[in-house]
Amino acid sequence: METLTLSLLLLSLHGAAAVTHSLKYFLTASSGLPDFPEFVIVGLVDELVISHYDSNTRREEPKQDWMSRVTDEDPEYWKRETERSLGDQQVGKVSIETVKQRLNTTGGVHIYQVMTGCEWDDETNEVKGYEQFGFDGEDFISFDQKTGTWIAPRPQAVISKHKWDHNEALKAQKTHYFTEICPDYLKKYLKYGSSSLMRTELPLVSLLQKTPSSPVCCHATGFYPERAALFWRKDGEELHEDVDHGEILPNHDGTFQMSVDLKVSSVPAGDWGRYECVFQLAGVETDNVTRLDAAVIRTNGEKPFDMTVIIIVIAAVAGLFLLVLLAVGGFMAYKKRKDKDPQGSVMTPLNPSPPPMSGSGSTLLQQKTSAPPHN
Numbered sequence: 001m002e003t004l005t006l007s008l009l010l011l012s013l014h015g016a017a018a019v020t021h022s023l024k025y026f027l028t029a030s031s032g033l034p035d036f037p038e039f040v041i042v043g044l045v046d047e048l049v050i051s052h053y054d055s056n057t058r059r060e061e062p063k064q065d066w067m068s069r070v071t072d073e074d075p076e077y078w079k080r081e082t083e084r085s086l087g088d089q090q091v092g093k094v095s096i097e098t099v100k101q102r103l104n105t106t107g108g109v110h111i112y113q114v115m116t117g118c119e120w121d122d123e124t125n126e127v128k129g130y131e132q133f134g135f136d137g138e139d140f141i142s143f144d145q146k147t148g149t150w151i152a153p154r155p156q157a158v159i160s161k162h163k164w165d166h167n168e169a170l171k172a173q174k175t176h177y178f179t180e181i182c183p184d185y186l187k188k189y190l191k192y193g194s195s196s197l198m199r200t201e202l203p204l205v206s207l208l209q210k211t212p213s214s215p216v217c218c219h220a221t222g223f224y225p226e227r228a229a230l231f232w233r234k235d236g237e238e239l240h241e242d243v244d245h246g247e248i249l250p251n252h253d254g255t256f257q258m259s260v261d262l263k264v265s266s267v268p269a270g271d272w273g274r275y276e277c278v279f280q281l282a283g284v285e286t287d288n289v290t291r292l293d294a295a296v297i298r299t300n301g302e303k304p305f306d307m308t309v310i311i312i313v314i315a316a317v318a319g320l321f322l323l324v325l326l327a328v329g330g331f332m333a334y335k336k337r338k339d340k341d342p343q344g345s346v347m348t349p350l351n352p353s354p355p356p357m358s359g360s361g362s363t364l365l366q367q368k369t370s371a372p373p374h375n
Helices: 004-014 065-073 077-102 155-165 166-193 268-275 308-327
Strands: 020-031 037-047 047-054 110-121 126-137 138-144 150-152 204-210 216-223 228-234 243-245 257-263 276-279 288-291
Touching: 020 166, 020 308, 037 077, 037 166, 047 077, 065 077, 065 166, 077 110, 077 155, 110 166, 126 166, 138 155, 150 155, 204 276, 204 288, 216 228, 216 276, 228 243, 228 257, 257 276, 268 276
Parallel strands: none
Antiparallel strands: 020 037, 020 110, 037 047, 110 126, 126 138, 138 150, 204 216, 216 257, 228 276, 243 257, 276 288
């Protein structure tokens, strides 16, 4: 099944295939972290950070030049989003304490996070919305758009599930947001940032090896968009054994990097020429092929180990670390859920949110009640 899935992915990369675009927001409330803002909101389009708010600056700000264009149509946009974020900050502070009580945990470091947004297929026009709540890196409760019900993987969230499942107004509100409001703003942002978001950038591909007996790492960095494939093949056939695929990771400049390792300890030196690393990027017809050659491998023992590569890797890791801090929690397993709630919303930028998570009537994360997807 995994092999079939990868093969289908590779086939789709070369055509002018449909692309699934996404708009998502991460809202993070934390406690026990004195050197980190107690509340952070990060907005992303196609994994590119577009907006940021934190409890230290107390301002909602664009993180891409082209996001400033939103004020051409809506001059009060950033002011309004700042006001909503300030409200979410207050509710988030209460909410994390509520969940801590639910889970009977006090003291130490704790992270409460909401991931909400939508995905849009530019060919089929299909839209999927999602909203997920997590605590200390584990799922707490999430919304299933297909059934219009809440999923509670932890018993402490069942009380919220029962309450929200019977709230028809909330269900209608979320359906409207996921199918209308969120995709409309996503398309608008894609138009503003088309020169950046619709671009293609080819990567720098390098072969790296720690020691002569270590696997050879084929590392590609600096590519865009994220839809790419990297794999090893022998005699023109893709390899599925003795290879280890890494994840696609973000770089600090908005591009991406990925790697795939090949175990060469049992490969005779005379057969190395039969192996090659192949990089494929969505919308680009020509493959980037790097043949396995000891002469081009960079190792820790060689002085010519390109410092540029080291700097790129370090910068990429630093950029990833910052993103992880901003969206702390690790609950990027990803991909799913938000809009207007006359009663107030939950700590969610794209609008309304579910009613209170506590057993009483106090709102869990309240605010973000206006139609424009805020963060």
